[in-house]
Amino acid sequence: MIQPTIILSPRKPAVSAQGGVLEVLVRVQAAEQPIESQAKVSAKRLALVVDRSGSMSGEPLTEALRCVTHIASCMTPADQLSVVVYDDQADVLLPISPVKATDTVRQAIANVESGGCTDLFAGWEAGAKQLEGGVDSAISRVILLSDGQANRGLCEVSQIEKHCAELLARGVSTTTVGLGRGFNEDLMIAMARAGGGQQYYGQTADDLFDSFDEELQLLQALCLRKIDVKLIPAPGVIIEPLGLVQQNPDGSYRLSDLAWGSEAWLMLRLHLSPSATGATRDLLAVSLQAQTLDATTIVAHAAMLCLPVVEESTFTSTPADAAVQDRLQEVEFVQASEALRALVQQGKIREARSMMNDLEKRFGQHTWLSGKLSRLRELAEQDPEMMSKELRFSSARMASRLAQVDDAPFDSDQTDAPMPAFLRKKLVEGKGRKRAS
Numbered sequence: 001m002i003q004p005t006i007i008l009s010p011r012k013p014a015v016s017a018q019g020g021v022l023e024v025l026v027r028v029q030a031a032e033q034p035i036e037s038q039a040k041v042s043a044k045r046l047a048l049v050v051d052r053s054g055s056m057s058g059e060p061l062t063e064a065l066r067c068v069t070h071i072a073s074c075m076t077p078a079d080q081l082s083v084v085v086y087d088d089q090a091d092v093l094l095p096i097s098p099v100k101a102t103d104t105v106r107q108a109i110a111n112v113e114s115g116g117c118t119d120l121f122a123g124w125e126a127g128a129k130q131l132e133g134g135v136d137s138a139i140s141r142v143i144l145l146s147d148g149q150a151n152r153g154l155c156e157v158s159q160i161e162k163h164c165a166e167l168l169a170r171g172v173s174t175t176t177v178g179l180g181r182g183f184n185e186d187l188m189i190a191m192a193r194a195g196g197g198q199q200y201y202g203q204t205a206d207d208l209f210d211s212f213d214e215e216l217q218l219l220q221a222l223c224l225r226k227i228d229v230k231l232i233p234a235p236g237v238i239i240e241p242l243g244l245v246q247q248n249p250d251g252s253y254r255l256s257d258l259a260w261g262s263e264a265w266l267m268l269r270l271h272l273s274p275s276a277t278g279a280t281r282d283l284l285a286v287s288l289q290a291q292t293l294d295a296t297t298i299v300a301h302a303a304m305l306c307l308p309v310v311e312e313s314t315f316t317s318t319p320a321d322a323a324v325q326d327r328l329q330e331v332e333f334v335q336a337s338e339a340l341r342a343l344v345q346q347g348k349i350r351e352a353r354s355m356m357n358d359l360e361k362r363f364g365q366h367t368w369l370s371g372k373l374s375r376l377r378e379l380a381e382q383d384p385e386m387m388s389k390e391l392r393f394s395s396a397r398m399a400s401r402l403a404q405v406d407d408a409p410f411d412s413d414q415t416d417a418p419m420p421a422f423l424r425k426k427l428v429e430g431k432g433r434k435r436a437s
Contacts, residue, residue, distance in 0.1 A: 005029045006302035011324045016315035019274040025324045026266045033260035042293035043138040045080045047127030051146040053087040057114040063205030065109045067212040072105040082130035086123030087116030088152045096130040119152035131172045140172040147180040164195035173197045185392045210432025214421035221259035227290040228252040234282035236273035243331040244399035262402040267331045279309045337395040344388045368410035371427045393429045
């Protein structure tokens with residue numbers, strides 16, 4: 001039985017007698033995968049949905065279809081695969097079936113040609129229908145690729161998002177991949193968030209290949225999904241979740257699916273009433289419910305977080321936990337990125353440059369964030385349109401990223417680092433690792 005560990009890490013090891021605020025990092029960690037279970041991999045049911053509209057003509061479509069073949073080559077006979085292509089209509093090239101031979105997939109996509117407009121929803125829906133009726137113990141996911149705007153069929157973001165959420169409730173998740181310059185990043189990210197999957201983008205075919213590779217690595221490493229945490233405040237404590245969080249109707253919070261050897265996390269700000277100096281104060285308890293890949297429900301609990309109450313001057317002078325402070329800055333960077341993107345989209349480039357100057361002062365000691373700002377400044381000068389996309393994807397990724405259990409301080413770009421791709425800290429989300437020549 002997989003048993004996750006819940007760790008509550010306060011930014012400071014005490015609270016002020018005057019009350020105020022205290023940030024707490026909630027970590028849900030999975031151990032490294034046991035050797036005896038490494039040969040037992042849950043079956044995957046994937047519907048690969050590829051845009052073949054006119055703008056995909058040439059190398060983009062060729063490389064997208066190469067990625068389809070690559071994914072097929074990495075699947076096992078226990079897995080199932082469907083391939084759908086779409087422009088202003090959707091065609092199922094390969095109905096959902098066991099992956100017996102890569103040649104079968106290669107033959108199915110051999111005659112795909114580009115042309116037509118982009119009925120993105122029809123493509124997604126065709127892939128979704130292929131996956132309906134699967135068993136709970138299998139990972140069922142639509143992986144959607146587009147390089148353009150939805151301009152045929154259902155185009156309203158909120159309505160498409162609703163369909164993705166409804167499909168997730170039936171056990172089928174959605175991952176999206178945007179290619180090039182013209183895709184609608186708000187739609188693609190909304191679909192992935194509502195659909196419980198990941199979101200990727202890239203300007204080149206190489207970047208696209210890397211995104212598919214990363215997705216496959218994540219699916220192969222998953223150990224827990226449908227992770228819902230319930231936050232239980234002590235008297236005199238009000239909980240404020242920070243960042244882009246997903247709250248369930250019952251008040252619990254949905255975390256990212258968890259891979260072996262990683263942690264999903266949530267940053268909180270506790271608003272505290274005053275209390276007596278010298279006392280030990282109850283603050284927060286957390287419970288968790290999740291599902292293993294064989295559909296077994298598990299629960300876990302963290303003991304009540306209790307901290308000593310000290311004078312305000314002592315609290316102020318107490319050093320903050322560096323790891324929690326770094327993660328808090330990530331959340332604050334996400335919030336600032338949304339405001340910066342709004343300026344870029346409004347064409348207020350001068351104001352955006354001024355804001356980046358302020359952000360560099362604010363986050364200059366955080367090596368990863370400082371590096372991201374440097375790359376964003378380059379994009380602001382060279383390509384504001386792609387800067388807007390990078391801001392959107394970078395903030396979405398950072399807000400829900402899986403971290404290493406022992407998350408070391410960032411020292412350099414990890415795009416080409418020898419580690420699981422879904423754990424890499426990248427300076428630019430839209431760039432893939434170098435491929436062997």
